[in-house]
Amino acid sequence: MEDTEKFASLQGSSRESVQQFENRKQDHIRLALDDSNEALGLGGFDRLQLRHEALPELDFAEIEIKSEALGLSVATPLMVSSMTAGHPDGVDLNRRLALACEERGWLMGVGSQRRQLTDGEAATEWQTIRRQAPRVRLLGNLGLSQLIRTPLTQVQRLVDSLEATAMIIHTNPLQECLQPEGTPQFKGGIAALTELAAHLPVPVILKETGCGFSSATLSRLNELGVAAVDVSGFGGTHWGRIEGGRSSEGSPKSLAAQAFRNWGISTVDSLAAALSASTHFEVWASGGVRSGLDVAKALAMGAQVVGLAKPILVAALAGEAELRLTMERFEFELKTAMFCTGCSTVAELSNKGIWAWVNK
Numbered sequence: 001m002e003d004t005e006k007f008a009s010l011q012g013s014s015r016e017s018v019q020q021f022e023n024r025k026q027d028h029i030r031l032a033l034d035d036s037n038e039a040l041g042l043g044g045f046d047r048l049q050l051r052h053e054a055l056p057e058l059d060f061a062e063i064e065i066k067s068e069a070l071g072l073s074v075a076t077p078l079m080v081s082s083m084t085a086g087h088p089d090g091v092d093l094n095r096r097l098a099l100a101c102e103e104r105g106w107l108m109g110v111g112s113q114r115r116q117l118t119d120g121e122a123a124t125e126w127q128t129i130r131r132q133a134p135r136v137r138l139l140g141n142l143g144l145s146q147l148i149r150t151p152l153t154q155v156q157r158l159v160d161s162l163e164a165t166a167m168i169i170h171t172n173p174l175q176e177c178l179q180p181e182g183t184p185q186f187k188g189g190i191a192a193l194t195e196l197a198a199h200l201p202v203p204v205i206l207k208e209t210g211c212g213f214s215s216a217t218l219s220r221l222n223e224l225g226v227a228a229v230d231v232s233g234f235g236g237t238h239w240g241r242i243e244g245g246r247s248s249e250g251s252p253k254s255l256a257a258q259a260f261r262n263w264g265i266s267t268v269d270s271l272a273a274a275l276s277a278s279t280h281f282e283v284w285a286s287g288g289v290r291s292g293l294d295v296a297k298a299l300a301m302g303a304q305v306v307g308l309a310k311p312i313l314v315a316a317l318a319g320e321a322e323l324r325l326t327m328e329r330f331e332f333e334l335k336t337a338m339f340c341t342g343c344s345t346v347a348e349l350s351n352k353g354i355w356a357w358v359n360k
């Protein structure tokens with residue numbers, strides 16, 4: 001069977017209408033903005049402190065936040081985490097994000113490109129955005145439960161449509177269980193990831209979506225060939241809570257969402273586990289990162305890139321000026337943490353051993 005034919009038949013049973021897809025994406029944005037769907041304060045950043053340096057011998061103006069990720073030189077170690085793609089309201093949001101990321105040198109993860117798998121038109125969004133932001137570094141995105149059913153040629157098309165720097169595969173077992181139209185089928189996931197990492201010409205990144213990774217899971221990832229793992233731990237946007245809010249009240253899924261409202265491994269615990277497990281992949285941090293000081297703490301622990309979703313969503317919806325202000329704020333707070341720890345570069349911040357657990 002031709003690759004595309006096989007793909008169409010594999011996707012057939014789970015194909016959903018464009019309308020259903022758009023409704024789900026809009027629900028996600030609406031519910032992500034509700035603070036009760038965040039596990040705020042539980043990401044563990046308060047359990048870490050950086051060592052204050054009273055005599056930094058530095059000029060703040062010379063603090064340098066350029067860094068490296070996936071073997072590339074990047075202007076900042078910051079990333080807009082994957083959020084939105086493939087629905088009409090998303091186009092404006094993504095254009096705004098892409099322009100701001102290009103201007104400030106942040107990486108930009110795009111939201112799940114699942115819709116592009118069955119709707120070729122959805123890719124045109126990116127052609128327009130690419131023309132306007134030709135230098136932004138975009139990271140593609142697809143769920144593991146879709147990857148298992150998607151041939152490599154189709155994933156390659158997703159990468160090509162963005163001219164992506166890398167491809168993110170997200171794993172989200174809790175979300176797939178609780179989502180009214182979820183597909184909790186992850187059998188074959190490790191084989192699919194290994195195959196993708198071996199054949200896709202761009203780096204493959206594995207990320208969670210807010211529930212983090214355990215040491216046991218991380219210890220299985222070195223052999224997969226993924227270039228980076230973004231821990232996306234518990235402590236920020238919580239997809240169990242969000243999907244619970246989409247289920248009809250009193251239904252098993254909505255009740256389960258209550259029981260699982262604090263499910264997940266905190267961002268800092270996931271990060272610590274990833275850093276000790278990793279021999280072959282970069283470790284990226286996200287999940288509940290809410291200040292440039294959180295960014296500095298994650299970098300000091302050894303994260304290569306630090307991502308934010310909700311704070312950027314809120315700012316981008318408020319307009320271009322607010323988005324730039326928020327990005328500037330994160331950079332300024334990161335530089336302030338660097339100045340006050342006597343670190344003039346990100347490399348120094350990561351290598352100086354200036355962090356400690358306050359209360360593990």
Ligand SMILES: Cc1cc2nc3c(=O)[nH]c(=O)nc-3n(C[C@H](O)[C@H](O)[C@H](O)COP(=O)(O)O)c2cc1C
Nearest residue numbers: 032081082083111112170209232236237288309310
């Ligand atoms: C509105 C919204 C949509 C999201 N969609 C995706 C997605 O399509 N793919 C993905 O990997 N993660 C998605 N995420 C998860 C984020 O990338 C991130 O892992 C998670 O929200 C934790 O980060 P935060 O606490 O900074 O929000 C989404 C997050 C938000 C807020």
